[in-house]
Amino acid sequence: QVQLVESGGGLMQAGDSLRLSCIASGGTLSYTAMGWFRQAPGKEREFVAGINWRGDSTRVTDSVKGRFTISRDNAKNTAYLQMNNLKPEDTAVYYCAARPGNVAVLTTVREYSYWGQGTQVTVSS
Secondary structure, eight states, X not given: OOEEEEEOOEEEETTOOEEEEEEEESSOOTTEEEEEEEEOTTSOOEEEEEEOTTSSXXXXXXXXXXXXXXXXXXXXXXXXXXXXXXXXXXXXXXXXXXXXXXXXXXXXXXXXXEEOOOEEEEEXX
């Protein structure tokens, strides 16, 4: 059973940078697809970024392209989301997700098996 714990959220100002971390326990991240999603109040959870198990293939949603980068360190069982040039519309709870046994980049909620508890990111203008 994989357990995911996110950290790094906070209250930011527009234009700031922030890095979220997701540490996995109870298993290895090898051969595991990882992703970041976010959910704003009153909205559905949406895909932000995904990475394959090797870390050499990634995808990000259009609204964060050029600003957000997903990466991972399998030796540390950790995935990251680097967020630059934050905007107020990035305000949401950010969730880390994992799908063991899948090596590709996954982009939908239902493709992931495990979820973290979420970390709040608030961006003021």
